[in-house]
Amino acid sequence: MSTYVLVHGAWHGSWCWKRVRKALRAQGHDVFTPTLAGVGERSHLISPDINLDTHINDIVNLIKWEELSDVVLCGHSYGGCVASGVADRIPDRIHSIVYLDAFVPGDGESLLQHVPEGQAAMLLQGTKEVGEGWKMPPIPAEVFNVNENDRDWVNSQCTLHPLACFEQPISLTGALDQVTNVVYIRATEFVEGSPFGPFEDKARANGWKVVRMAAGHDVMLDLPDELTDVLLETAAM
Numbered sequence: 001m002s003t004y005v006l007v008h009g010a011w012h013g014s015w016c017w018k019r020v021r022k023a024l025r026a027q028g029h030d031v032f033t034p035t036l037a038g039v040g041e042r043s044h045l046i047s048p049d050i051n052l053d054t055h056i057n058d059i060v061n062l063i064k065w066e067e068l069s070d071v072v073l074c075g076h077s078y079g080g081c082v083a084s085g086v087a088d089r090i091p092d093r094i095h096s097i098v099y100l101d102a103f104v105p106g107d108g109e110s111l112l113q114h115v116p117e118g119q120a121a122m123l124l125q126g127t128k129e130v131g132e133g134w135k136m137p138p139i140p141a142e143v144f145n146v147n148e149n150d151r152d153w154v155n156s157q158c159t160l161h162p163l164a165c166f167e168q169p170i171s172l173t174g175a176l177d178q179v180t181n182v183v184y185i186r187a188t189e190f191v192e193g194s195p196f197g198p199f200e201d202k203a204r205a206n207g208w209k210v211v212r213m214a215a216g217h218d219v220m221l222d223l224p225d226e227l228t229d230v231l232l233e234t235a236a237m
Helices: 014-026 040-045 052-065 079-089 117-130 151-157 197-205 224-235
Strands: 003-007 030-032 071-076 094-100 182-187 209-213
Touching: 003 014, 003 052, 003 079, 014 030, 014 040, 014 151, 014 224, 052 079, 071 079, 071 224, 079 094, 094 224, 182 197, 182 224, 197 209, 209 224
Parallel strands: 003 030, 003 071, 071 094, 094 182, 182 209
Antiparallel strands: none
16 A cells, blocks of 8 residues: 655645546555645635745645655646655655656746746736736636646636745755655646746656656646556556
8 A cells, every 4th residue: 555645736726636536545545635725625715925835834744744654745737846845854754756747946946937938927917917916816727738528627626826836936955855766747738838848858867757648737637547557656666
């Protein structure tokens, strides 16, 4: 039996992992899919004070209080920043990291600086117009090339996300490097405007295992069975 902690991306919540969570649990594994503070079913708690550190603490505290060890930690999109921060703080609890079409910032880098300039401008403009200057409206599922059957559902589920999460630079000590089992999954059907090409290149340069999957950005919705297989293989590394 393995232990999985699956971290969703911006604007999402635990709900996006339903299919993968069910598949892993059906095989007897422990699976945790926490919703980060201020989004999803915790959207009533949204605040300008929520930042990347808040979300890293969400996951670190889950792992500590649930007394988890040998964790397969998967971070999707923005969740890659969270996963990096978690693994840097408690590397002794982490078996492996799976970056799922995710940002992998270096020490002192923010997510926002890795977003193409035009996209960053649109995010900031939307935040100013409908988010009181600190809440980012969701990017439509169509932009992420989510499969057509799920697009309306995804758009109805996504919630505003605190801008500070994208703006705060991550602080890494280097302890993250103690986790040597690392997989990077690239969604090949989300190409136009995707910021993830450089992170795939970074993964190859680091000698990580790289998996390309023919899916839109929300791989857990487009190809849940195939993603489950990769997660199972990662646990066996």
